[in-house]
Each structure stands twice: as structure tokens, then as C-alpha cells.
Amino acid sequence: MSTLQASAQNQLRQFVEQIERLEEEKKQLASDIRDKYTEAKSVGFDVKALRQIVRLRKKSNEERQEEESILEVYMHALGMLDTVPDTSVVDKMMAAE
Amino acid sequence: MSTLQASAQNQLRQFVEQIERLEEEKKQLASDIRDKYTEAKSVGFDVKALRQIVRLRKKSNEERQEEESILEVYMHALGMLDTVPDTSVVDKMMAAE
Amino acid sequence: MSTLQASAQNQLRQFVEQIERLEEEKKQLASDIRDKYTEAKSVGFDVKALRQIVRLRKKSNEERQEEESILEVYMHALGMLDTVPDTSVVDKMMAAE
Amino acid sequence: MSTLQASAQNQLRQFVEQIERLEEEKKQLASDIRDKYTEAKSVGFDVKALRQIVRLRKKSNEERQEEESILEVYMHALGMLDTVPDTSVVDKMMAAE
Structure with missing residues (x-):
């Protein structure tokens, strides 16, 4: 059929x-x-x-602030940011070296 | 402020x-x-x-049938279709030559 | 740092x-x-x-033809197709009852 | 044909x-x-x-900084930001009242 x-x-x-x-x-x-x-x-x-x-x-405040801090570290590394980023999050970045 | x-x-x-x-x-x-x-x-x-x-x-029936007919003409031209397509729509295709 | x-x-x-x-x-x-x-x-x-x-x-020819056949069975069931679809694929459809 | x-x-x-x-x-x-x-x-x-x-x-630096400043004004207005935003861009925001 x-x-x-x-x-x-x-x-x-x-x-x-x-x-x-x-x-x-x-x-x-x-x-x-x-x-x-x-x-x-x-x-x-x-x-x-x-x-x-x-x-x-x-996003939660924590999530937002962590993302923002990591972004600032990268922006500073690439000369996109004049101010030195907040250290509190940067430990996470150490793995990048 | x-x-x-x-x-x-x-x-x-x-x-x-x-x-x-x-x-x-x-x-x-x-x-x-x-x-x-x-x-x-x-x-x-x-x-x-x-x-x-x-x-x-x-889509309307007409729209659907026209699209299908044009597609069949192209598929036949590329060896993707065994049967010869319906002529009623093919005039539109003549502009392609 | x-x-x-x-x-x-x-x-x-x-x-x-x-x-x-x-x-x-x-x-x-x-x-x-x-x-x-x-x-x-x-x-x-x-x-x-x-x-x-x-x-x-x-898509392979087989894949394309199977998809087309199933589509035709559905279109016929919904009054979108005048011609009766090709039976060779319809077994797959029987599970739909 | x-x-x-x-x-x-x-x-x-x-x-x-x-x-x-x-x-x-x-x-x-x-x-x-x-x-x-x-x-x-x-x-x-x-x-x-x-x-x-x-x-x-x-994006250009200007574009980026303007977007960031407007965002901070909105975030502050919604309690998402503790610090008071930089005033230099806020004129643009006055139209929002």
C-alpha cells in the first residue's frame, strides 16, 4: 500500500x-x-x-566579573587597555604561560 | 551627573x-x-x-510547483534525474541559455 | 602580578x-x-x-531518493500531492501508524 | 523542449x-x-x-569606549555595577529621560 x-x-x-x-x-x-x-x-x-x-x-555576578577580568588581562596584554587589570582573577591566567 | x-x-x-x-x-x-x-x-x-x-x-501550491519544476530541469541537466522534467515551467528556464 | x-x-x-x-x-x-x-x-x-x-x-542518490519518497507520502497524506507516491519506500512509513 | x-x-x-x-x-x-x-x-x-x-x-578604540561607557551607565542604573560610571559619555544618555 x-x-x-x-x-x-x-x-x-x-x-x-x-x-x-x-x-x-x-x-x-x-x-x-x-x-x-x-x-x-x-x-x-x-x-x-x-x-x-x-x-x-x-549570567551571575561572579561569572560576569570573572569574564570581565580575564578579558581585561588580555586587552592589557594586547595594548587595548591603558589601566593595569585587577589582580584578583589573574591567577587563572597563570596557566596561559 | x-x-x-x-x-x-x-x-x-x-x-x-x-x-x-x-x-x-x-x-x-x-x-x-x-x-x-x-x-x-x-x-x-x-x-x-x-x-x-x-x-x-x-508556500502556495503554484510557488511550490514552479520551484520543483525548475529544480527538476537543473537536476536533469546535471544528470541527477533520470526522467525528463515537465515542460510547462521550462520557458522560464530559457533565459538561462 | x-x-x-x-x-x-x-x-x-x-x-x-x-x-x-x-x-x-x-x-x-x-x-x-x-x-x-x-x-x-x-x-x-x-x-x-x-x-x-x-x-x-x-547527499547520495539513495539518501536523496529516500527523503523524497517519504516526503511524497506525507504530502499525499496531507492533500499536497495529487499523484500516489512510489511504494518502494513506504514500508519505513508503516511504523507511523 | x-x-x-x-x-x-x-x-x-x-x-x-x-x-x-x-x-x-x-x-x-x-x-x-x-x-x-x-x-x-x-x-x-x-x-x-x-x-x-x-x-x-x-571596532575602533573610540567605538569600543563609547559602547563600554553607555553599558556601564545602564548597568549602574540597574544595580549591576557598584562604581559610578565615567561621565564623559553620559551626555548621550540624557536623551533617555
Whole structure:
């Protein structure tokens, strides 16, 4: 037999329609998020910084500070930073030598 | 003064929290969609074909058939197709010579 | 000590510069690929079909035909296909009931 | 006629093969870049910071410092930063009120 049985056809249709509904909702949310950034920009906020804030708030303070410290050590090593970086994290860097 | 005024601080916080809520909902929907495909796979459906169906249903029948016909003409030209493609769409292809 | 040793600084700079060179080459190739599609379009080829051909040629004939057959069975089940699909692949589908 | 003329067939094949060669080279470069990061990690460098350095070096010092300053003003406004941010950039922020 070269077609699906009726029960499998119904099951397939259900899956497709459920997935389509979920994808439609997701698409709407993506649009709502874009609108929020547009609204924030319209009242003078910097969208790039706002996106960065949202990303950073997904990390713990410790995680954020450690990442920042390591970055500063590297930036200083490459002449991208005038100030000498905070020592408290640098032990981790010693392994780089 | 090197900080935002109170009103701007509140506005900023509101934007950030609204965006975070929307992103959380979007993340949940993405997870629901993945679960649907997993469920479909568990009852024997082919996930790759199911994804392709969802993509194809976003196109009109005409759009889909035209794309398919052009593709077949190219596949035949490259020896990827044994059967000779349907002529009805091939006029469009003539510009390729 | 709050900075990298000289040897680690040099090593870091080398890694960064090597990665930058590789990324620059990759960026150039991406641009060359875009130019090829633009050139093909200018002489009348359909870029969407051309991209699809490049994708399909990464698969073996068997893989491609099996995927196509399963897709046709699903499309027929959802009323997206008038012709009855080829039976040779449908056994795989039976698990869907 | 339902197929491409010989000249168009050759032209199509040339485009496909040129694109495939370029994509293969691009794939190889992506793999080389991954290897570089793996190598850097193996001698103790922090890959996340290394990627961030490569990203930052694509920006001018001014661009980078302005972005950093705006971010700090936002972070301070949201209680993510103990120190009071550098005032030199904050004028730009005043529009946010």
C-alpha cells in the first residue's frame, strides 16, 4: 500500500498543525521583542547596550566579573587597555604561560 | 551627573524586564516545538520530512510547483534525474541559455 | 602580578592575529560565493534552485531518493500531492501508524 | 523542449562546481579557526575571552569606549555595577529621560 493509513494521516496532520501554531506564536513573540527594542530606541535608549544588558543579566555576578577580568588581562596584554587589570582573577591566567 | 535620572532608570528597568519575559516565553515555545518533533519521532514519523512539510506549507501550491519544476530541469541537466522534467515551467528556464 | 608574562603575551598576540587572518580569508570566500550566485542570476539562472542543487549534491542518490519518497507520502497524506507516491519506500512509513 | 540547451547545461555545471569548491575552502577555514581556538585552550587561554578580543578588535578604540561607557551607565542604573560610571559619555544618555 503506497499511502499512510487514515489514523497515521490524522496523526501527521495533528502534529503539523500543532507545530504550525507554536511556530506562529514564536514568530509573534520575536516581533514583539523587536517592537520593544524599537520603542526603547524611540525614547532614546541605546539598543546595542540594551541587548548587551539582557545578555549579561543571564549570567551571575561572579561569572560576569570573572569574564570581565580575564578579558581585561588580555586587552592589557594586547595594548587595548591603558589601566593595569585587577589582580584578583589573574591567577587563572597563570596557566596561559 | 554620571547616572540616569530616576525616571529613566525605571523606564530602562521596565524595558529590560519586559524583553526578558518575552524572551522567556519564546524560549519555552522553542522547547515545545522541539518536544513536538520528538513526540512525532517516537511514534515513527520522519522528523526531517516533517520539518520539510512545515516549510513547504508556508508556500502556495503554484510557488511550490514552479520551484520543483525548475529544480527538476537543473537536476536533469546535471544528470541527477533520470526522467525528463515537465515542460510547462521550462520557458522560464530559457533565459538561462 | 596583574599582567601576562611576555611569553604569554606574544603567544596570545600570535593566536589573535592567526585567527584574524583565517577569518578574513573566510569572509572573502563568503563574498566570492555570493558573487558567484549573483553572476549566475545575471545570466538567467534561478538562485534558489541553484542553492538547492548545491545542497542536494551533498547527499547520495539513495539518501536523496529516500527523503523524497517519504516526503511524497506525507504530502499525499496531507492533500499536497495529487499523484500516489512510489511504494518502494513506504514500508519505513508503516511504523507511523 | 523540456531540458536546458547544452551551453546552458555546461554553464550551470560550471557554476555549481565553482560554488562547491569555494564552499569546501570555506568549510576548511572554519575548521582551521576551530583548531586555533582548541590549540589556544590547550595552552591555557580562555576561549570565550579570546573570541571577545577578536570581536572587539574589529571596532575602533573610540567605538569600543563609547559602547563600554553607555553599558556601564545602564548597568549602574540597574544595580549591576557598584562604581559610578565615567561621565564623559553620559551626555548621550540624557536623551533617555
